[in-house]
Amino acid sequence: MAYNFKQEMEKPERLAGGHRLCAGCGASVAVRGVLRALEPSDRAVVTNATGCLEVSTYLYPYTAYEDSYIHSAFENAAATCGGVEAAYRVLKKKGKIEENFKFITFGGDGGTYDIGLQSLSGAMERGHDMVYVCYDNEAYMNTGIQRSSATPRFADATTTPVGRESYGKTQRKKNLTEIIAAHNVPYAAQTTFLGNFKDLHEKAHKAIYTEGACFLNVLAPCPRGWRYDMAELAELCRLAADTCVWPLYEIEEGTWKLSYEPKKKLPIEEFLKKQGRFKHMFTKGNEWMIEDAQQYVDQQWQRLLDKCK
Amino acid sequence: MAIRDRLSGNEAVAIAMKQINPDVMGAFPITPSTEIPQYFSSYVADGLVDTEFVAVESEHSAMSTCIAAQAAGARAVTATSSCGMALMWELLYVASSYRLPITMALVNRALTGPININNDHSDSMGARDSGWIQIYSETNQEAYDNFLQAMPIGEHKDIRLPVMVCQDGFITSHAVENMDLLEDDKVRDFVGEYQPEHYLLQKDNTLAVGPYGISAYYMEFKKQQAEAMKSAKKVILEVAEAFEQVTGRKYGFFEEFMMEDAEVAVVLIGSSAGTGKAAVDALRQQGKKAGLIKIRVFRPFPMEELAEALSHVKAVAVMDKAESFSAAGGPLFAETRSALYDLPQRPNLINYVYGLGGRDITVTDFEEIYSQLDSIVETRQTGPVYRHIGQREADGAEKDVTYERYQMENNNWRWQSNGL
Ligand SMILES: Cc1ncc(C[n+]2csc(CCOP(=O)(O)OP(=O)(O)O)c2C)c(N)n1
Numbered sequence: 001m002a003y004n005f006k007q008e009m010e011k012p013e014r015l016a017g018g019h020r021l022c023a024g025c026g027a028s029v030a031v032r033g034v035l036r037a038l039e040p041s042d043r044a045v046v047t048n049a050t051g052c053l054e055v056s057t058y059l060y061p062y063t064a065y066e067d068s069y070i071h072s073a074f075e076n077a078a079a080t081c082g083g084v085e086a087a088y089r090v091l092k093k094k095g096k097i098e099e100n101f102k103f104i105t106f107g108g109d110g111g112t113y114d115i116g117l118q119s120l121s122g123a124m125e126r127g128h129d130m131v132y133v134c135y136d137n138e139a140y141m142n143t144g145i146q147r148s149s150a151t152p153r154f155a156d157a158t159t160t161p162v163g164r165e166s167y168g169k170t171q172r173k174k175n176l177t178e179i180i181a182a183h184n185v186p187y188a189a190q191t192t193f194l195g196n197f198k199d200l201h202e203k204a205h206k207a208i209y210t211e212g213a214c215f216l217n218v219l220a221p222c223p224r225g226w227r228y229d230m231a232e233l234a235e236l237c238r239l240a241a242d243t244c245v246w247p248l249y250e251i252e253e254g255t256w257k258l259s260y261e262p263k264k265k266l267p268i269e270e271f272l273k274k275q276g277r278f279k280h281m282f283t284k285g286n287e288w289m290i291e292d293a294q295q296y297v298d299q300q301w302q303r304l305l306d307k308c309k
Numbered sequence: 310m311a312i313r314d315r316l317s318g319n320e321a322v323a324i325a326m327k328q329i330n331p332d333v334m335g336a337f338p339i340t341p342s343t344e345i346p347q348y349f350s351s352y353v354a355d356g357l358v359d360t361e362f363v364a365v366e367s368e369h370s371a372m373s374t375c376i377a378a379q380a381a382g383a384r385a386v387t388a389t390s391s392c393g394m395a396l397m398w399e400l401l402y403v404a405s406s407y408r409l410p411i412t413m414a415l416v417n418r419a420l421t422g423p424i425n426i427n428n429d430h431s432d433s434m435g436a437r438d439s440g441w442i443q444i445y446s447e448t449n450q451e452a453y454d455n456f457l458q459a460m461p462i463g464e465h466k467d468i469r470l471p472v473m474v475c476q477d478g479f480i481t482s483h484a485v486e487n488m489d490l491l492e493d494d495k496v497r498d499f500v501g502e503y504q505p506e507h508y509l510l511q512k513d514n515t516l517a518v519g520p521y522g523i524s525a526y527y528m529e530f531k532k533q534q535a536e537a538m539k540s541a542k543k544v545i546l547e548v549a550e551a552f553e554q555v556t557g558r559k560y561g562f563f564e565e566f567m568m569e570d571a572e573v574a575v576v577l578i579g580s581s582a583g584t585g586k587a588a589v590d591a592l593r594q595q596g597k598k599a600g601l602i603k604i605r606v607f608r609p610f611p612m613e614e615l616a617e618a619l620s621h622v623k624a625v626a627v628m629d630k631a632e633s634f635s636a637a638g639g640p641l642f643a644e645t646r647s648a649l650y651d652l653p654q655r656p657n658l659i660n661y662v663y664g665l666g667g668r669d670i671t672v673t674d675f676e677e678i679y680s681q682l683d684s685i686v687e688t689r690q691t692g693p694v695y696r697h698i699g700q701r702e703a704d705g706a707e708k709d710v711t712y713e714r715y716q717m718e719n720n721n722w723r724w725q726s727n728g729l
Contacts (some may be wrong), residue, residue, distance in 0.1 A: 044511050045381070060520035068509040071519035072376055072403045079370035081383075083335065083377025086361040088510055090332045091383060094359060099512040119373065122366030 005196040011036055012066075014044070019064040020056040024230020026193070026220025026237070027053045030135040031106055033197055034216065035067075037204035043067060044102045045084050049077035049111030052142045053135065075115040078123035078132055081105040081274045085128045102208050103130040109150035110140040113176050124183040131207040131214045134176065137222035145225040149174040152245075153296070154289050156277045157225075167280065167289060172296065177217045181251045186212040187224075189250035191259070192219035192237040199248055199259055206250075219246045227276025228300075239271040243302040249308060256307040268294045311489040311556070318449040318481035321488060322388070322414045322474070323348035325456040328496035330358045331412075332503075334592025335365055335374030335676045336392060340426045341478035342416035345388035368393040372400040372411075379409040380518045382508030384460070386411070390478060391418035394432045398439070404471045405440025406530060407518055408537070410463030411471040413441075417579070417630075417664040418478040427667020428478040430578060433607075434631040434640045440534050442472040442541055443608040447564075447582045449486040452476040454558060455605075457491070460500050461548045464707035467540045477580040479667070491556065499555055506701065538609045545606055562611035562697075564603040565618055567593060573621060573682035574656075576645055577628035578604045581663070581670050585628075588675030599679050604641065612648040619649060624657045624682040630664045638695045661698045668699045 014035035021028045031053065038044055043066040048054045054071045057064040074082050085103045092098075107116055112134040135195060139157050140146040147157040152173045156162045160169040181188045187210045189203040196219040200218065207214035219240055223230040240246035241260055243270065248260040269290060272278040316324065323345050326334070336346035347365075355364045361378075365371045368389055375385035389397065394415060404411050415433055431445060442463060446452040451472065455694035459472040476482055490500070507516050522530055542562070549560040551575075563580070567589050568574065575585050592599040602618060619625055627646070629639025629649040637643070642660035649655050661678060664670050678698065685691055697704045 043512055043515075047377070055521045058517060058520045060522050060526050063517040063520070065517060066515065068511075068515040069517040069519075070377060070380055072373060072407075072508060073399055076369060076400070077371035079365060079373035080377040082363065082365075082370075083333065083374035084381045084509060085379035086363050086374065087378035087383035087385075090359060090361040091381070091510060094332075096382070097510050097512075099510075101510060118366060119370050122370055125366070126363070138710045 001128065003196075003198045003201060005198070008036055008197070008201060011040060014066045015057065015065045016039065016066065020059065021052065022223055022230070023050070024223040024233045026137060026218075026222065026233060027108070029193055029233070030133065030218040032201075033193065033200045034104065034204040034218075037201055037208055042100050042102050044104055045070065047071070047077050047084065047103070047105040049105070049107035049116055050074035050142070051108035051111055053106055053108065055142060060087060070219045074111050076119050076152060077105045077107045077111060077116055078120040078194050081130045081132070082123045082126065082128040085130050103128070104208065105130065106130045107132070107134055108141065109134060109136040109138060110148045112136075113150045113174050114148050120180075122181060124185050124215065127213050129211055129213070131204075131216060133216045135216060135218050135220035136240055137220050137225060138173070139222070139225045141222045141225045150176070154278060154281055156280065162280045166270045167286070168277075177215070180215040184254065185215055186210050186216040187250070187252055189215070189259075190217045190220040190246065191245055191248050192240060193234055194238060194241060194248075194260070203250060203259075206252075227275065228274050232274060236271070236274060239266065239274070242266045243268050243271040245271050247301060247304050249304060258304070258308040268297055311491060313487065315325055315485050315487055316449060317344070317483050317485050318446075318452045318476045319344035319416065319483065320348055320471065321449045321453040322456050322476070323352075324490065325453050325496070326386055326414075327352045327358055328491070328493050329457070329500050331360055331386045331461065333361045333374065333378035335363050335371035335378070335385065337365055337371045337389070339390045339393040341366070341418060341482045342388045342390040342393070342414065344482070345416070345726050347415055368396040369400065372397040372404065375411045376400060376404050376407065376409055379411050380508065381510050382406060382505050384503040388414040388416065390416045391432045393422060398436065401436050401439035401441060403519070406534060408534070409471060410460065410469055410471040412456070412459045412463060413471065413473040415473045415475045416476050416478045416482045417668055419578045424635060425666040426478070428480050428630075429663075429665045429667070430475075430629075430631040433473060433475050433631065437640060438606060440470065440538070441604075441608060442470050442538070444472065444474050444606055445578045445604065446476040446481065447580050447603060449481050449484070450488045452481060452550065453488060453490065454556070454560065457496060457499060458548045458552055458560070459505070461551070462541065462544055464503060465544045466506075468537050468544055470534070470537055470541065475579070478681060480580040480582045489556070495555060499552070516520045530539070541609050542611065560605060562604070562606045562614050563618070566601040566602040566603065568602065568618060570598055572598040572602040572623050573625070573679055573686060574602060574622045574629060575626045575678060575686065576602045576604065576615075576619075576641065577630075577673065578607065578641060578660055579630065581628065581630070584670055585675050588672045588679060591672065592676065592679055597679065597683070607641070610644050610648070612644075615645060616648045616652055619656060620652050620654070622656045624659075624685040626659050626678050626682055627658065629660060629662045632662055632665065634709055636695075657689070658694070659685070659691060660695050662696070663698045674698055
């Protein structure tokens with residue numbers, strides 16, 4: 001069925017407003033967008049890793065979730081989701097529940113790329129019928145903007161600060177989507193918020209309704225960590241796609257497919273210059289950083305194009 | 310009629326699990342508990358149980374799986390030892406504070422530093438404050454019986470706490486004993502169906518588990534957990550009584566051996582009780598009034614009951630199969646001594662740390678301990694309180710020459726190297 005923006009937006013929200021995430025935060029947009037892809041007749045159990053999303057959407061005695069929800073620790077969201085799914089399978093087999101449930105996990109990049117990678121890899125390998133959604137804001141935001149392995153090179157983070165002898169993070173961003181794809185899961189994809197949410201919606205729908213362990217990596221900017229004007233959330237996502245810093249693609253049963261090719265690939269400065277964390281890249285003498293970043297993006301983009309051919 | 314069989318402690322627990330037919334098992338191998346999920350997966354493979362067997366990639370994920378499955382409305386079990394439990398540590402607290410009656414078979418093993426696969430109680434003692442009910446077993450029979458009682462205790466509506474059923478690695482887990490098993494239908498009747506009131510997979514009554522408990526609420530959760538642990542004492546005894554009606558086997562918080570008229574007593578946990586009882590028998594033949602208390606339930610701690618049982622004793626040696634590096638004694642000692650504080654006539658108390666990393670304890674060792682107690686009764690001098698026994702060097706705190714000689718004589722043959 002063709003994507004109908006108006007129709008999708010009219011669905012009842014499954015993440016209630018009034019949660020405590022910052023204005024201009026990508027995490028809540030990602031969660032609402034993914035949950036909207038659930039068919040209204042299906043119930044879900046949402047699992048969450050520790051992080052900004054969890055502490056802001058579920059402060060006892062309130063919850064922002066219309067569906068059942070479980071949080072237990074930082075590094076085990078995938079195993080937790082697998083546990084719920086295992087219980088569902090056996091209780092269904094024993095005739096103790098009749099309804100259809102879907103299982104969706106949300107974790108930040110820290111809880112996904114770093115500390116939770118083992119449990120995520122385990123859950124993907126075992127093939128639980130679930131979707132793991134990483135909302136990637138490229139740092140440990142909840143503890144105060146420390147670098148993660150998803151933080152891009154040159155970013156100014158509190159554990160990789162720019163200083164007299166330092167230009168920010170020295171290492172490149174880990175490519176988690178490819179790592180998950182190497183698990184040969186039935187579906188893995190990268191997306192973010194573009195215009196009418198078609199890309200996010202379709203990928204979330206596919207991930208939720210494909211049997212087996214599926215993975216979505218959603219670039220979800222953070223106004224505190226990236227230091228941008230909160231009204232520019234959508235613009236930043238657009239620029240991430242148009243500069244090919246965050247390419248949108250999917251891997252379905254081993255077939256790589258590009259979902260978005262910018263009409264005109266923009267220079268990386270367009271994405272960098274709007275963010276405080278990259279400010280030092282624009283001071284005199286630091287031109288090499290921008291060149292280096294551009295080179296890396298171009299090389300990665302070419303490699304992706306080759307895979308998608 | 311009960312079924313007679315010869316089983317190792319691990320197989321006995323695996324059979325208890327099979328008879329219960331739990332919904333989910335999260336499993337990751339670690340010596341000496343490895344056989345439990347191994348046996349159990351063969352029951353799964355042969356279709357003898359309906360369990361979803363989730364062979365996870367770590368103990369951390371095993372406990373995560375159990376927490377999630379139990380929260381989702383299923384009965385979840387796991388088995389582990391030592392470092393495996395240590396890796397679960399963060400989540401042990403989650404399980405108990407979410408009030409999820411998960412059942413764990415813990416086959417006690419030393420913790421690494423240096424690596425060692427043999428028995429002591431460092432693992433479960435390290436988790437003693439994590440809010441789990443802890444029940445210890447002396448024999449294979451007890452491991453089986455305790456496992457069957459775990460779910461009725463943990464799942465009781467006033468309790469809803471996870472339970473770990475402990476047995477001594479290799480000593481019972483791998484030794485084969487004659488034992489009585491219940492018939493499957495009797496087990497099913499005794500353990501019953503799991504019927505949680507609230508769970509994640511309820512269509513019209515969604516549930517949120519694991520909120521951010523800010524200071525305005527956190528204390529209430531903890532107080533309720535503490536109350537549940539207090540209530541567990543009553544339920545543990547009720548379940549034991551029901552179990553006695555089915556099997557004729559009697560269980561309480563602890564077992565008293567020759568305690569009615571005992572003047573000196575040893576308090577300990579687990580399989581070493583058998584060796585201790587043999588020493589008591591020998592001493593009784595010599596007319597010595599020796600007794601022994603074997604703690605079965607360590608959490609909740611049976612404080613008043615233990616004080617009562619020791620009220621007429623003159624000197625007590627508390628035996629810890631775990632160090633706590635408090636520089637003041639082991640965990641069982643601290644709690645036993647605290648339990649005795651309110652007695653009008655307090656016995657003299659000493660502590661022995663023993664058996665670490667699988668070091669043997671012998672009848673001779675126990676006889677030595679009882680003779681130390683005798684001299685304490687005679688002199689009314691406790692001497693050094695915090696002692697170790699069975700190690701190659703004499704105890705630093707123990708300057709008694711006979712004791713040092715005893716150490717040298719006894720340790721030469723006892724030392725052996727272990728393949729890991
Ligand atoms: C085992 C463990 N280590 C550290 C923490 C502290 N901690 C809580 S949230 C967090 C960072 C979360 O970062 P991320 O997953 O990127 O999510 P975000 O906050 O950015 O949304 C950390 C380090 C923890 N809760 N548990």
